[in-house]
Amino acid sequence: MKDKVQISRFLSYILRHSPESIGLSLNKQGWGEISTLIQLAQKQGTQLTRKLIEDVVETNDKKRFAISEDGLFIRAVQGHSLKTTVDYQPISPPKALYHGTASRFIESIFDKGLIPNGRQYVHLSEDDKTAVNVGHRHGKPVVLTVNSQQMFEDGIEFYQADNGVWLTLAVPVKYLKINKIQ
Numbered sequence: 001m002k003d004k005v006q007i008s009r010f011l012s013y014i015l016r017h018s019p020e021s022i023g024l025s026l027n028k029q030g031w032g033e034i035s036t037l038i039q040l041a042q043k044q045g046t047q048l049t050r051k052l053i054e055d056v057v058e059t060n061d062k063k064r065f066a067i068s069e070d071g072l073f074i075r076a077v078q079g080h081s082l083k084t085t086v087d088y089q090p091i092s093p094p095k096a097l098y099h100g101t102a103s104r105f106i107e108s109i110f111d112k113g114l115i116p117n118g119r120q121y122v123h124l125s126e127d128d129k130t131a132v133n134v135g136h137r138h139g140k141p142v143v144l145t146v147n148s149q150q151m152f153e154d155g156i157e158f159y160q161a162d163n164g165v166w167l168t169l170a171v172p173v174k175y176l177k178i179n180k181i182q
Contacts, residue, residue, distance in 0.1 A: 007056050010046055011065060015076040031073040063163035078123065078161035088159035088167065093148040097124035097166050098179065100131030102139030106178070109144070114171035121159070121167035124148070128179055145179040146171050 014037070019026050022040040026032045034053060041048045053074065057065045066077050099114055099122070114122045125131050128143045135141025151171070152158060159167040 004052075004056050004059065007046075007048070007052060008060055008064065010041070011053070011056065011074070012076060014041075015065065015074065026075070030075040031068060032075065034067070034072060034074050037074065066162055077163050078121070078165050078167060088161070090157040091160050093152055093158040093166060094126060095147075095149040097126060097146045097148040098128045098131035099124050099144045099146060099171070099176075100133065100135030101142055101144065102135055103142050104139055106142055109176070110173055113173045113176065114144075114146075116170070121169060122171055124166040124168065124171075126164070126166065131179075143179040145177050147175045147177075151175050 014022060014024060015026070015030065015032060019032060022037075022044050024032050024037055024040050034050060038048045038050065038053070054067065057067055057074070064076055064078075065074055067074050101109065116122055123134075124146055125134070128145075131143040132141050135143060148158060148166070148168075151168070156168060161167060
């Protein structure tokens with residue numbers, strides 16, 4: 001499993017969703033010890049080295065992972081389905097943010113709003129191009145504009161992950177409008 005894309009997917013799965021699948025323990029902030037991760041992955045047949053992990057963290061285009069300042073721990077910066085308490089500080093968002101989805105989800109979204117669906121947060125982007133790319137992963141893309149400034153003024157908190165992804169607990173329907181259908 002030398003391909004960096006495969007390693008990135010493996011790390012995403014372990015650090016965001018299922019550390020127990022290889023026996024890894026994460027602390028409350030989502031950090032796992034790199035040396036333990038390497039040992040446990042190798043027992044499962046995934047060959048990891050510190051250098052390979054560092055290379056994946058450094059070159060990942062979405063900046064999904066972070067290594068602790070002391071170099072001993074790794075975590076996913078967002079996208080967790082497991083309960084972590086990554087210490088995001090509330091921050092004022094831009095006037096508008098964007099969410100990419102597939103057209104088949106629009107009816108449900110305009111019924112319930114945007115909800116995390118098994119993750120801790122709804123993920124939003126600062127530009128509609130990124131949102132289109134996200135929507136493409138799920139089918140025919142639709143880009144929704146989120147009136148994030150009004151949400152913030154109404155007391156709804158926003159956070160920004162280390163990789164620039166905007167996070168919020170949910171987006172009620174009244175703050176959504178369809179921007180683009182591809």
